[in-house]
Amino acid sequence: MLMKTYTAAPGTATNTSGIVLDNLRVAYHDRVVLKPLSLTIEPGEVLALIGPSGSGKTTVLRAIAGFVPPASGRIFMGDRDITRLPPYKRGLGMVVQNYALFPHLKVEDNVAFGLRARKLPKALTNERVQQALKSVGMVDFATRYPHQLSGGQQQRVAIARALATKPQVLLLDEPLSALDAQIRHNMVEEIARLHRELPEMTILYVTHDQTEALTLADKIGIMKDGSMVAYGETHALYRQPPNRFAAEFLGRANILGATVLELKSQAGETLVSCGGTLVNVVTPGILHSRNKLLCVRPQHITLHKRSERSNRLDATLKSLHWQGDLTHLLCDVAGETVRVVLTQLNPLPQAGDRLALWFEPDDAVLLEVGHV
Numbered sequence: 590m591l592m593k594t595y596t597a598a599p600g601t602a603t604n605t606s607g608i609v610l611d612n613l614r615v616a617y618h619d620r621v622v623l624k625p626l627s628l629t630i631e632p633g634e635v636l637a638l639i640g641p642s643g644s645g646k647t648t649v650l651r652a653i654a655g656f657v658p659p660a661s662g663r664i665f666m667g668d669r670d671i672t673r674l675p676p677y678k679r680g681l682g683m684v685v686q687n688y689a690l691f692p693h694l695k696v697e698d699n700v701a702f703g704l705r706a707r708k709l710p711k712a713l714t715n716e717r718v719q720q721a722l723k724s725v726g727m728v729d730f731a732t733r734y735p736h737q738l739s740g741g742q743q744q745r746v747a748i749a750r751a752l753a754t755k756p757q758v759l760l761l762d763e764p765l766s767a768l769d770a771q772i773r774h775n776m777v778e779e780i781a782r783l784h785r786e787l788p789e790m791t792i793l794y795v796t797h798d799q800t801e802a803l804t805l806a807d808k809i810g811i812m813k814d815g816s817m818v819a820y821g822e823t824h825a826l827y828r829q830p831p832n833r834f835a836a837e838f839l840g841r842a843n844i845l846g847a848t849v850l851e852l853k854s855q856a857g858e859t860l861v862s863c864g865g866t867l868v869n870v871v872t873p874g875i876l877h878s879r880n881k882l883l884c885v886r887p888q889h890i891t892l893h894k895r896s897e898r899s900n901r902l903d904a905t906l907k908s909l910h911w912q913g914d915l916t917h918l919l920c921d922v923a924g925e926t927v928r929v930v931l932t933q934l935n936p937l938p939q940a941g942d943r944l945a946l947w948f949e950p951d952d953a954v955l956l957e958v959g960h961v
């Protein structure tokens with residue numbers, strides 16, 4: 590079942606910086622690319638939108654920015670209905686993937702651009718430019734031109750330019766995807782720091798990189814084919830994904846066939862049969878049918894019993910990949926492949942060895958059969 594509503598009533602985000610989408614729908618030439626979406630982004634919250642290419646992430650962001658007119662629905666910023674406002678009147682800052690700096694302007698003039706367009710006094714403009722450059726660690730580069738900067742530095746300037754106007758909402762559209770892995774990693778930390786320094790700023794972060802989303806976001810929305818198919822607090826969504834698509838999009842997941850035998854407690858402890866073995870799983874959802882999928886992440890499985898409640902699956906080791914700090918095991922459990930990632934393993938087992946795989950009931954979740 591597709592979930593469609595993630596919202597409070599329009600206008601309930603009382604601070605001016607929260608965003609409410611009320612049945613927002615977007616079409617290009619009569620082709621609907623965003624199905625009606627209702628969503629509340631609380632003031633000061635970081636929401637990451639993730640999903641495969643073409644799923645509609647950028648469309649949501651562009652509609653909020655005012656670059657795409659909705660086919661129907663409304664967009665609120667706090668209590669203000671901004672659906673029909675031109676982009677420059679919305680009070681938003683935006684950073685896109687390819688920096689989009691003006692090549693003929695020095696760093697300081699790029700950052701000052703939006704302030705000069707708003708005709709801010711010169712002294713205030715200079716102060717804001719300094720502040721913005723300081724917040725991204727680029728004060729020493731103020732008089733350079735964009736071509737004299739690395740990709741990471743250019744993206745810092747783009748962020749400074751967006752921050753200089755003191756936006757209540759910052760829209761980031763794949764801001765790091767043009768950077769290489771190490772710089773991307775550093776920039777993720779910088780954006781996290783920036784948000785700690787400006788906690789009142791609401792951030793909508795579009796990415797297809799689940800690590801960026803997990804690192805930065807308070808909440809994550811997962812898009813697929815123009816719909817939001819999963820939404821929730823980052824940690825909870827990772828641990829208790831609502832469907833297979835979300836489970837696999839947020840990281841590696843073992844998905845095994847399971848049959849529900851008994852709901853054992855009000856807290857959702859459920860006895861299931863999986864791989865010919867009985868195991869307990871904590872599942873908060875309502876169980877509509879007996880045939881389920883059991884989802885457990887590779888790093889939540891160990892080769893040692895951790896508690897009295899631990900579940901055991903009998904497995905045969907198919908292959909082992911040692912990577913120094915991590916060891917990846919591929920195991921066969923009643924004909925299904927189960928991946929295990931361990932940090933400490935000594936001595937290393939051999940292919941063909943029989944292993945007992947253990948996991949805690951609340952480290953697994955039951956999902957409906959089918960992808961979403």
Ligand SMILES: Nc1ncnc2c1ncn2[C@@H]1O[C@H](COP(=O)(O)OP(=O)(O)OP(=O)(O)O)[C@@H](O)[C@H]1O
Nearest residue numbers: 617622640641642643644645646647648649797812
């Ligand atoms: N200007 C446009 N005209 C027509 N169709 C468009 C336009 N922009 C986007 N689309 C289509 O809308 C759908 C959603 O695109 P969108 O850019 O929102 O996806 P996305 O999830 O951000 O993808 P990516 O990760 O590749 O950027 C896609 O099918 C895309 O082809």
